[in-house]
Amino acid sequence: MRTLAIALFSLCSVAAAEDARQLATLPAPAQEVLRLEMLDNMAALNEILSLLAADKLKEAAEVAETRLGLSTMGRHRDKPFEARPGPNMPPAMHAIGMDGHRAASAFATAAKSGDRVKAMSLLPALTSTCVACHYSYRIR
Numbered sequence: 001m002r003t004l005a006i007a008l009f010s011l012c013s014v015a016a017a018e019d020a021r022q023l024a025t026l027p028a029p030a031q032e033v034l035r036l037e038m039l040d041n042m043a044a045l046n047e048i049l050s051l052l053a054a055d056k057l058k059e060a061a062e063v064a065e066t067r068l069g070l071s072t073m074g075r076h077r078d079k080p081f082e083a084r085p086g087p088n089m090p091p092a093m094h095a096i097g098m099d100g101h102r103a104a105s106a107f108a109t110a111a112k113s114g115d116r117v118k119a120m121s122l123l124p125a126l127t128s129t130c131v132a133c134h135y136s137y138r139i140r
């Protein structure tokens with residue numbers, strides 16, 4: 001039992017030592033809004049990939065623009081400040097988020113024009129922002 005406790009303790013401290021991500025402290029309401037938004041980001045990305053695979057470019061463009069693109073910016077403007085994720089983030093973190101919106105819109109423009117190869121070539125710029133933020137920041 002004691003050995004297990006020690007083993008668990010060292011596992012935990014190894015995990016903690018390896019998490020070099022910067023902690024961004026967001027107010028609880030903003031965390032909750034961010035979490036729901038993130039779940040939808042994942043679902044939207046999955047829909048985009050499914051639509052692309054089915055050669056439904058216009059629909060993929062629509063999902064990208066309306067759920068991830070620049071047109072989604074400011075959607076929490078009417079909420080109290082503590083419930084708005086963006087402005088409560090460190091500026092560099094917020095900037096990665098905005099890069100993501102820009103990349104989603106660039107993809108949407110290419111997909112809408114029917115250029116499948118170009119649209120696909122622009123997708124990694126979007127997913128890279130998911131990776132960049134997740135690997136650089138944590139909120140708890």
Ligand code: HEC
Binds near residue numbers: 031127137139
């Ligand atoms: C600007 C930073 C940032 C960007 C960009 C970002 N995320 Fe996140 N994401 C976060 C943070 C911070 C959390 C942790 C939320 C928490 O712990 O409640 C998170 C959590 C998540 C979760 C887990 C949600 C849950 O609690 O179940 C998913 C899924 C997710 N992100 C998907 C994505 C996808 C897909 C993208 C890109 C399209 C993306 N994220 C882009 C910051 C970001």
